[in-house]
Amino acid sequence: MAILKVARLGHPVLRRVAELVPPAEISRPETQRLIDDMIETMHEYVGVGLAAPQVHVSQQIAVLECEAHPRYPDMARIPLMVIVNPVLTPVSEETAADWEGCLSVPDFRGVTPRYSGVRLEAFGRKGERIELVAKDFFARVLQHETDHLNGKVYLDRMGDLTTLCHLQEWSRYWLDRGETE
Numbered sequence: 001m002a003i004l005k006v007a008r009l010g011h012p013v014l015r016r017v018a019e020l021v022p023p024a025e026i027s028r029p030e031t032q033r034l035i036d037d038m039i040e041t042m043h044e045y046v047g048v049g050l051a052a053p054q055v056h057v058s059q060q061i062a063v064l065e066c067e068a069h070p071r072y073p074d075m076a077r078i079p080l081m082v083i084v085n086p087v088l089t090p091v092s093e094e095t096a097a098d099w100e101g102c103l104s105v106p107d108f109r110g111v112t113p114r115y116s117g118v119r120l121e122a123f124g125r126k127g128e129r130i131e132l133v134a135k136d137f138f139a140r141v142l143q144h145e146t147d148h149l150n151g152k153v154y155l156d157r158m159g160d161l162t163t164l165c166h167l168q169e170w171s172r173y174w175l176d177r178g179e180t181e
């Protein structure tokens with residue numbers, strides 16, 4: 001496995017709509033290696049999600065995981081999950097605003113509105129079909145990662161940029177409000 005270089009905002013790969021992965025190709029060794037490397041990269045940078053365009057691969061693949069976080073023990077947990085060709089549908093119009101950050105927009109945080117609940121349809125890393133309804137933090141991470149596969153970053157969703165903070169100032173003045181990455 002390998003730790004991959006993370007693309008930062010400004011790299012065109014982050015603004016492209018990523019290619020769908022033909023389901024029959026998910027099991028290919030190259031794809032499986034990419035998924036393993038993405039998981040290792042997410043762990044290395046202590047992210048809760050990583051999308052393939054963030055490692056310069058324009059394919060509809062993302063990984064998510066939120067185990068007990070040393071800095072944020074109260075954060076909701078998400079078991080390790082691989083999603084391929086995800087499609088999200090909001091379950092209602094209800095939205096919630098919370099902090100987000102992004103490995104491709106390093107050292108910033110901003111309050112981002114997201115749907116409170118979404119239905120996910122995707123393939124897993126074995127090509128199996130995934131269908132579930134996610135709420136709250138899990139729904140937020142799914143929306144953040146799926147946005148990456150459609151050429152969007154959380155800044156596009158913020159609307160109002162007045163909460164945008166450098167990490168150091170965020171830690172100093174706003175940390176109590178929780179975080180999403």
Ligand SMILES: [Zn+2]
Pocket residue numbers: 101102103104144148181
């Ligand atoms: Zn991100």
